[in-house]
Amino acid sequence: MEYFFALLFSGLTKGAIYALIALGYTMVYGIIGLINFAHGEMYMIGAFTALIVSSVLSIYGLPLPAILLLAGLAAAIWTGAYGYTVERLAYRPLRDASRLAPLISAIGMSIFLQNYVLLAQTPDFVSFPRLVPEFAFLEPYSAIITSSGLMILVVSTLVMATLTLVIKFTRTGKAMRATAQDRKMALLVGINVDRIISLTFVTGSALAAIGGLLIASHNGQINFAIGFIAGIKAFTAAVLGGIGSIPGAVLGSYVLGLTEAFATGYVSSDYEDVFAFSLLVLILIFRPAGLLGKAAAEKV
Amino acid sequence: MNMKKLPMPTGKDIGHALLIGLWFMFLTFPLLVIKVNPGEQTVSWRWANMLWVGGASAAMALAGRLIVAHRAARAEHPSPKPGWFAVQSTLSQHFTPDRLWLLGGIIILIFLALPLMFSTYQVNIMTTALMYVILGLGLNIVVGFAGLLNLGHVAFYAVGAYTYGLLHLHFNLGFWIALPIGGLMGGLFGILLGFPVLRLRGDYLAIVTLGFGEIIRLVLVNWGDLTQGPSGIADIPRPGLFGLDLSLNQYLIYQYYLTVIMMFFTIFVVNRLRYSRLGRAWFALREDEIACQAMGINKTAIKLTAFSLGAAWAAMAGVLFAAKTTFINPDSFTFMESAFILCIVVLGGMGSITGVVLAALILMLLPEYLRAVAEYRMLVFGAVLVVLMIVRPSGLIPAIRRTYSAMR
Numbered sequence: 001m002e003y004f005f006a007l008l009f010s011g012l013t014k015g016a017i018y019a020l021i022a023l024g025y026t027m028v029y030g031i032i033g034l035i036n037f038a039h040g041e042m043y044m045i046g047a048f049t050a051l052i053v054s055s056v057l058s059i060y061g062l063p064l065p066a067i068l069l070l071a072g073l074a075a076a077i078w079t080g081a082y083g084y085t086v087e088r089l090a091y092r093p094l095r096d097a098s099r100l101a102p103l104i105s106a107i108g109m110s111i112f113l114q115n116y117v118l119l120a121q122t123p124d125f126v127s128f129p130r131l132v133p134e135f136a137f138l139e140p141y142s143a144i145i146t147s148s149g150l151m152i153l154v155v156s157t158l159v160m161a162t163l164t165l166v167i168k169f170t171r172t173g174k175a176m177r178a179t180a181q182d183r184k185m186a187l188l189v190g191i192n193v194d195r196i197i198s199l200t201f202v203t204g205s206a207l208a209a210i211g212g213l214l215i216a217s218h219n220g221q222i223n224f225a226i227g228f229i230a231g232i233k234a235f236t237a238a239v240l241g242g243i244g245s246i247p248g249a250v251l252g253s254y255v256l257g258l259t260e261a262f263a264t265g266y267v268s269s270d271y272e273d274v275f276a277f278s279l280l281v282l283i284l285i286f287r288p289a290g291l292l293g294k295a296a297a298e299k300v
Numbered sequence: 301m302n303m304k305k306l307p308m309p310t311g312k313d314i315g316h317a318l319l320i321g322l323w324f325m326f327l328t329f330p331l332l333v334i335k336v337n338p339g340e341q342t343v344s345w346r347w348a349n350m351l352w353v354g355g356a357s358a359a360m361a362l363a364g365r366l367i368v369a370h371r372a373a374r375a376e377h378p379s380p381k382p383g384w385f386a387v388q389s390t391l392s393q394h395f396t397p398d399r400l401w402l403l404g405g406i407i408i409l410i411f412l413a414l415p416l417m418f419s420t421y422q423v424n425i426m427t428t429a430l431m432y433v434i435l436g437l438g439l440n441i442v443v444g445f446a447g448l449l450n451l452g453h454v455a456f457y458a459v460g461a462y463t464y465g466l467l468h469l470h471f472n473l474g475f476w477i478a479l480p481i482g483g484l485m486g487g488l489f490g491i492l493l494g495f496p497v498l499r500l501r502g503d504y505l506a507i508v509t510l511g512f513g514e515i516i517r518l519v520l521v522n523w524g525d526l527t528q529g530p531s532g533i534a535d536i537p538r539p540g541l542f543g544l545d546l547s548l549n550q551y552l553i554y555q556y557y558l559t560v561i562m563m564f565f566t567i568f569v570v571n572r573l574r575y576s577r578l579g580r581a582w583f584a585l586r587e588d589e590i591a592c593q594a595m596g597i598n599k600t601a602i603k604l605t606a607f608s609l610g611a612a613w614a615a616m617a618g619v620l621f622a623a624k625t626t627f628i629n630p631d632s633f634t635f636m637e638s639a640f641i642l643c644i645v646v647l648g649g650m651g652s653i654t655g656v657v658l659a660a661l662i663l664m665l666l667p668e669y670l671r672a673v674a675e676y677r678m679l680v681f682g683a684v685l686v687v688l689m690i691v692r693p694s695g696l697i698p699a700i701r702r703t704y705s706a707m708r
Contacts (some may be wrong), residue, residue, distance in 0.1 A: 035506065035507075045331070045360070048330075048331060049330045049331065051336075052330045052334050052336060053330060055336040055343070056336065056462070057345055058333060059336075059341055059342070059343060074330070078327070078329075078330055081326070081327050082327065085323075085324075085327055089686070090686045090690075091688075093690045093691060094689060094693060097689070097693035098650075098693065098694065100443075100449065100646050100650065101689045101694075102689070103449075103646075104643055104646045104647070104685060104688045104689050105685065105689040105690070107639045107642075107643065108643075108681075108682045108683065108684070108685025108686040108689065109682065109686055110682070111636075111678055111679075111681060111682030111685070112679060112682030112683050112686065113682075114678075114682075115421065115676075115678040115679040115682060116331070116679060117331060119675060119679065120328070120331045120332045120349075121331060121335065157420070179526075190367070201566075222566070232510065232635070233512070235507060236507065236511065239504065239507050270518075270521075270522040271518065271522060272583065273514060273515075273518050274515050274518045274519065274522075277511035277512070277514050277515050278507065278511075278515065280507070280511050281496075281497070281508055281511055281515075284497070284500055284504055284507075284508055285496045285497065288499070288500050288504060292523040
């Protein structure tokens with residue numbers, strides 16, 4: 001039974017991380033209909049920025065909670081800036097081009113950013129410091145719950161709740177939803193669509209950066225290529241839940257995380273990714289719009 | 301090209317450029333300037349990088365702004381000098397359809413004469429490039445003609461390569477038997493995958509094919525009993541030539557010619573398919589599925605043919621690949637490879653045969669000759685993709701739809 005709960009917990013942790021990345025995918029897709037292939041790189045850049053900032057701060061001898069907070073803040077700010085820049089350079093000029101052009105541009109951006117980090121920092125794996133302190137109250141459950149795992153769950157829940165509230169109740173959130181529904185109409189009622197799209201990219205990238213920081217601190221090492229597989233998994237999660245839908249992305253992420261955890265725990269760890277993708281293929285065959293997506297009837 | 305002088309930069313232009321320079325200095329600050337050495341717990345600050353980035357991005361922004369301004373000015377006062385389009389039209393005047401065979405003949409001659417002019421090393425690189433031409437043309441059927449976004453093309457490439465590898469490993473069969481079997485296997489896998497997923501819309505199709513590509517690769521890695529796992533299959537024989545004993549150099553040249561023949565065969569088939577009944581159905585399906593169904597086209601069957609034909613082609617290229625490298629392992633069939641082939645198709649111009657050939661040659665040969673700056677070549681490659689998409693989003697040579705002209 002303990003094994004079961006340990007798996008459950010690790011699945012939830014995984015799901016929370018996927019959710020933080022998948023939200024960026026789904027928001028961008030909802031607003032401009034683009035599979036942002038460079039989004040996984042945002043997660044990687046977030047992790048690297050957090051690593052650099054936290055190492056510098058720890059050399060100057062700051063206390064652990066302050067380092068964690070500042071590193072998270074720096075990662076979110078800088079990765080948000082990267083998201084903004086990528087959108088301006090690679091996607092905005094292509095907004096009215098054919099559907100494939102921005103996709104190729106995104107793949108190019110992804111290759112560029114990976115190699116940029118490879119050249120600017122290091123091609124090797126680097127160890128990531130444990131930024132999350134060991135919580136004493138977790139000691140009796142240490143076989144099931146790790147403190148960094150708990151941190152991931154708490155932080156991601158908080159972040160996602162904030163995001164949901166912002167999108168539901170603020171003016172900006174309403175503008176975002178309006179832009180996602182109908183960009184031209186949003187433009188007509190006076191919404192600055194360009195700014196809303198930029199903001200979406202910044203928010204998505206910042207979320208991915210927080211995910212990057214948390215998972216890097218949980219796993220203990222990063223390299224320039226971690227963004228790729230994480231990005232693909234998160235995208236899978238977003239599609240699983242119904243791409244474009246924010247609750248869908250969260251649900252899809254948890255389903256994916258739990259499936260992976262239980263499949264690796266009870267069946268075989270070699271086929272972890274195979275389970276993830278098979279789940280995706282099955283869901284799409286039987287529910288082509290995803291778990292929470294609405295099947296859109298095509299107008300003739 | 302018209303080389304009129306660029307306008308002088310105004311103060312506003314310079315201010316804008318400086319602002320962009322400052323933005324990039326801020327953006328690249330943590331990653332490019334700070335480097336932490338975890339062992340000694342020291343930080344090295346690389347301020348020079350910051351100046352480089354700031355200067356370069358400001359200069360690029362300034363140049364970009366001036367070029368845009370220049371273009372706008374030229375659009376207001378069109379110059380009488382011939383531009384690129386005029387060059388294109390003179391080219392097409394020289395090579396009217398009845399003279400087209402001349403151009404084709406010259407190109408074929410160049411391909412045939414290549415091994416006589418260059419070293420075997422160069423020829424070997426060319427062989428690889430030509431294989432990507434074949435792969436690109438195969439994917440072009442799926443993506444360019446039928447408009448089905450396939451991000452897992454490499455899976456079929458892997459199926460072909462492993463068909464040959466495994467047939468050799470377990471049954472000791474040769475290249476010429478494996479080639480048709482590989483093609484059949486590819487087509488079969490195409491149908492197997494295509495059947496359930498082809499009713500999905502564009503982006504969902506993309507992600508499922510991507511997932512399928514990864515599944516195939518992971519199965520190859522993990523099913524060690526059959527595929528020998530990550531260590532791959534070694535000592536796959538090169539293709540035979542009537543049982544002759546060839547030296548390595550001769551083999552490489554023989555392989556080059558084999559690939560050239562395969563490529564021309566592919567071009568021939570794809571070209572014939574393009575305006576066939578099937579090809580026109582693909583185009584129609586790409587443009588409007590609903591109208592197509594109303595016209596009585598069997599959507600599923602037509603899509604499935606495109607999918608399995610593309611797959612079969614990729615698999616045959618895979619057999620060629622296995623024979624060329626004599627060693628295969630799952631690392632050769634990652635998603636990056638799929639993305640690369642897709643880039644060839646989109647860069648060349650979707651549906652355009654000439655474009656795809658040209659793009660494959662450029663994308664394959666450019667990195668080889670960029671080896672002088674080897675570290676930076678993938679960085680440059682990524683940037684080139686982005687820039688090309690912005691400058692020419694419909695590809696290098698956009699496909700021209702055949703129309704019936706009233707003039708003839």
